[in-house]
Amino acid sequence: MMEDRIIELKNVCKSYDEKPVVKNVSLSIKKGEFVTFLGPSGCGKTTTLRMIAGFEKPSSGEVYINGKDMTKAPPYTRPVNTVFQNYALFPHLNVFNNIAFGLKLKTVNDGTYFTSKNGVKYENMRKLTKDEIATKVRDALKMVDLEEYEKRNVSSLSGGQKQRVAIARSLVNEPDVLLLDEPLGALDLKMRKDMQIELMHMHKRLGITFLYVTHDQEEALTMSDTIVIMKDGVIQQIGAPQKVYDEPANAFVADFIGESNILSGIMLADYTVSFCERVFECVDKGFKTNEPIDVIIRPEDIKILPRDDNNAILTARVSSCVFKGDHFQSAVLIDSSIEGEEYEILVHDNTECKSGDIVGLYIKPFDLHIMHKARLINEIEGEMWDVNVVEICGGKFPCLCDLPSGERVNVKIDFDDVIIHDNEDNGTIGGVVGSVIYKGNYYQCVIRTDSYFDFFVDTEDEWLKGDRVGISVDPKNIIISVKKEDFNE
Amino acid sequence: MSSKIQVLSNRVLKKIKGFRITRSVFAFPYILFLMLFVVVPLLILLVNAFVADGAITLRNFYDLIVDGASLKTLWFSLLVGFVTTVLCILIGYPVAYILSKRSAGRLIVLLFVLPMWVNCLIRTLATRALFESLNAEFGIGTLIFGMVYNYIPFMILPLHTTISNIDKSYSEAASDLGANSVTTFLKVNFPLSIPGLISGITMVFIPTISTFAISQFLGGTSSHLFGDSINTKFEHQLYGVGSVMSLIMLVLVLVSNFIISKVNKGETADNLW
Numbered sequence: 001m002m003e004d005r006i007i008e009l010k011n012v013c014k015s016y017d018e019k020p021v022v023k024n025v026s027l028s029i030k031k032g033e034f035v036t037f038l039g040p041s042g043c044g045k046t047t048t049l050r051m052i053a054g055f056e057k058p059s060s061g062e063v064y065i066n067g068k069d070m071t072k073a074p075p076y077t078r079p080v081n082t083v084f085q086n087y088a089l090f091p092h093l094n095v096f097n098n099i100a101f102g103l104k105l106k107t108v109n110d111g112t113y114f115t116s117k118n119g120v121k122y123e124n125m126r127k128l129t130k131d132e133i134a135t136k137v138r139d140a141l142k143m144v145d146l147e148e149y150e151k152r153n154v155s156s157l158s159g160g161q162k163q164r165v166a167i168a169r170s171l172v173n174e175p176d177v178l179l180l181d182e183p184l185g186a187l188d189l190k191m192r193k194d195m196q197i198e199l200m201h202m203h204k205r206l207g208i209t210f211l212y213v214t215h216d217q218e219e220a221l222t223m224s225d226t227i228v229i230m231k232d233g234v235i236q237q238i239g240a241p242q243k244v245y246d247e248p249a250n251a252f253v254a255d256f257i258g259e260s261n262i263l264s265g266i267m268l269a270d271y272t273v274s275f276c277e278r279v280f281e282c283v284d285k286g287f288k289t290n291e292p293i294d295v296i297i298r299p300e301d302i303k304i305l306p307r308d309d310n311n312a313i314l315t316a317r318v319s320s321c322v323f324k325g326d327h328f329q330s331a332v333l334i335d336s337s338i339e340g341e342e343y344e345i346l347v348h349d350n351t352e353c354k355s356g357d358i359v360g361l362y363i364k365p366f367d368l369h370i371m372h373k374a375r376l377i378n379e380i381e382g383e384m385w386d387v388n389v390v391e392i393c394g395g396k397f398p399c400l401c402d403l404p405s406g407e408r409v410n411v412k413i414d415f416d417d418v419i420i421h422d423n424e425d426n427g428t429i430g431g432v433v434g435s436v437i438y439k440g441n442y443y444q445c446v447i448r449t450d451s452y453f454d455f456f457v458d459t460e461d462e463w464l465k466g467d468r469v470g471i472s473v474d475p476k477n478i479i480i481s482v483k484k485e486d487f488n489e
Numbered sequence: 490m491s492s493k494i495q496v497l498s499n500r501v502l503k504k505i506k507g508f509r510i511t512r513s514v515f516a517f518p519y520i521l522f523l524m525l526f527v528v529v530p531l532l533i534l535l536v537n538a539f540v541a542d543g544a545i546t547l548r549n550f551y552d553l554i555v556d557g558a559s560l561k562t563l564w565f566s567l568l569v570g571f572v573t574t575v576l577c578i579l580i581g582y583p584v585a586y587i588l589s590k591r592s593a594g595r596l597i598v599l600l601f602v603l604p605m606w607v608n609c610l611i612r613t614l615a616t617r618a619l620f621e622s623l624n625a626e627f628g629i630g631t632l633i634f635g636m637v638y639n640y641i642p643f644m645i646l647p648l649h650t651t652i653s654n655i656d657k658s659y660s661e662a663a664s665d666l667g668a669n670s671v672t673t674f675l676k677v678n679f680p681l682s683i684p685g686l687i688s689g690i691t692m693v694f695i696p697t698i699s700t701f702a703i704s705q706f707l708g709g710t711s712s713h714l715f716g717d718s719i720n721t722k723f724e725h726q727l728y729g730v731g732s733v734m735s736l737i738m739l740v741l742v743l744v745s746n747f748i749i750s751k752v753n754k755g756e757t758a759d760n761l762w
Contacts, residue, residue, distance in 0.1 A: 055661050074669070105668055106667060
C-alpha cells in the first residue's frame, strides 16, 4: 500500500517568528486523488501547500513525496508543480515561452546508458529538442483551449486566460502532483464555475494528483474526492465531501461547511438528547449522562408541517421567510421558559410561510448531529500577582483569592462570565475576535489574546470577526485553585 | 457716446470673465523660466554656431574638424563615459541585488545614497585631497575612480527599486518549474531588472560624457574631457567653435536618450532569450 501514497506529511509544524502557523499536521494523499485544503484565511492551508512545493521549510516534521524524504529538497528537484494564486506568469515572456520555461530546463534519457567503473548504471541525459518542446507546448495550449494565443504577450490576456496559461505551464511538465493555490480566487463567478468543471475534467483525464487550496466551501464540495478542513493550523476533519457535510466532526466544521443550526444541549441518556428545553430522540450514544453537547441540524433537514400535524415534534413561530430560488429560507422561533428569550432556527423547505404563522417542525432523529463541546470552561494557568490579583495572559485580573504573590494557580472562567468591551482599553486585556457562531439564542465567540490563548465567550451581541476588543471578568466569577506541583520535575 | 463706452467696457469685462484660473495657469511661471533660461540660450547657441565674423558660414564646423584635438577629446570622453558606466554596472548591480533581498537593505541603500546630498565639487575635492595624500599620480585612473564614485548612487538607486519590486512569486515559479538559483537569476530576475538597468545607464552615461569639473580636479594634465574643451573654448572667447561643440554634445545626449528608450521598449515587448 505504501506506493499508493504519493504525499505524506508527518507531524509537520511551521512557525514564523515563534508564531505557530501549522501545528503538527499529519496526512497522506493517495495517487490520483483530488484533495482540497479548506479553511478560513490564515488557517495554514497555503503554508502547508508551500511546504509540499518546497518554498517553505517545515520547522519540524517530514514531507515525503513518492516515498522519498523531501523535507529539505529545493522546489526544482520536486516532482510537483504549482499554479499560483496571482498566476506568476513571467511578464517578459510570451505565452509560448512561459509554457516552454520548464521544458527548456528539463532533461530526459536519450535511450542510452552509461555504466561507471563500479558498475552503477546511469542514464545518459539530453535536453528536449526544439520540435519536441513546440509539440508539447501546442498540446498543452490545446488542452486549455488557447491554441491561437502562442505569440501573445501575457499582459494582454484576461484573468481567465492567464489562469489557463498558468495551468498549462504547470501541466506541461507532467508533474506527479499539481498544487493549486486558490487558483480561481481572482475570477468572476461564472468563469469560476466553468474553470471548476474544466479542472475536474483535466483531473479525470490526466490522472495526476491534484492538491487544491481554497476558502470556498462550495468549490471544495464540488470538486474534491477528499476535503481536509483546517483551522488555526490544525486539521479539523479529513473526509469525502458528503461525509464532511453530513457528519461534521465539530461545531467549527458544521458552521464552515454549509449552513447549520448549532444549539447547546444536554445528553440525558443514550439515544435521548435535550435542547431548546425539550427532549428528543436521537441516534447517538456513548456520551456521559448529562454531558453538555452541541446539537447540529442542517436547515434542509428540518421539514415544515401544519401546526397540528401528528408528526411534528416542535411548534414554532415564523419570524421571516425569504425565497432563495430553489427553496424558502425561514427563520423560526421556539418558545423558551425564560422571559423574552427564544431559540432561533433556520429552515430550508419548499413550504412558503408568512411571518407570524405557527408551524410544526419535524426532524429525523438521524439528522440530529451530536458533538462533544470543544471546551466546557476556560481553563488557564496563571500566577498570583498579589493577594486578590491574578496574572493570566499578561493581564492582571482582580479576583477574590488570598493566595500569596508568586503562587502558580489554575484559573477557570465560565463562558458567560467573560465580558467583552468594544473599546480595548476598557478591558483588563485585549484580544482579537477569532470566530463567532450563533447558537440559537446567543453567540459563542472565541477571543484570541496576544499570548495566543483562546477565550470562549457566550454573549448576546454579535461581534465582528477580526475586531480588537477588550476582555474583563467580574472578580467573583474567577475560580482559582492551587496548581498541583508536578513532582516529576 | 455713453453707449459706446458701455459696449467697450462690456467687451473688456467679457475678456476678463473668459480668463479663468485653470490648472495650466500655474505652469506659466515655469514656462517663462524655461523660455528665458533654456530655449533662448539654445537659440543663441544655434545662432553662434553658424555665425563667424558677422556672417552666416559653416566655418566653425570646419575649424572644429581641422582641429583634430577636439574630436580626439570627444572620443576620449565617450570612452571614459563607457568605462564608467560599465564599472558602475559591475559594482552597482550586485550591491543593488543583494540589498534588495535583505530587510536591512533599505538602510544600507540610504548610506550609499547619502553622499548624493553632499555637493559634487566638495566630494571631488575631498577625493583629490585623498589621492594627494597618497601621492597618487593624477590621470585616467584617478579620473575614472572619481567618476564611478560620483555616479554609482545613480546606478544603484533605480536598480534597487526595480529589483525590490520584482514579485517574489516569479522566482518561486521559476524554481517550481525546475530552475536552480543561477538559472532563475539569468532567466527571470535579470531580464525583469533590465528597465532599472537601462534607467541606471541613462543616469550615469549621459551625465558622464558632459562632466568637466571631475576631470579638472582628478584628471591630471593628460585626461581632458569634452566638457573641459567646451569650457576652455568659451574661456578663450571662441564662442563659435564652443557653440558647435555644445550642439554636438546636445545631439549626443538626444541620440543616446533615443536609443535607450528604443531598447527599453523593445525589451519589455519581446522576449529576451
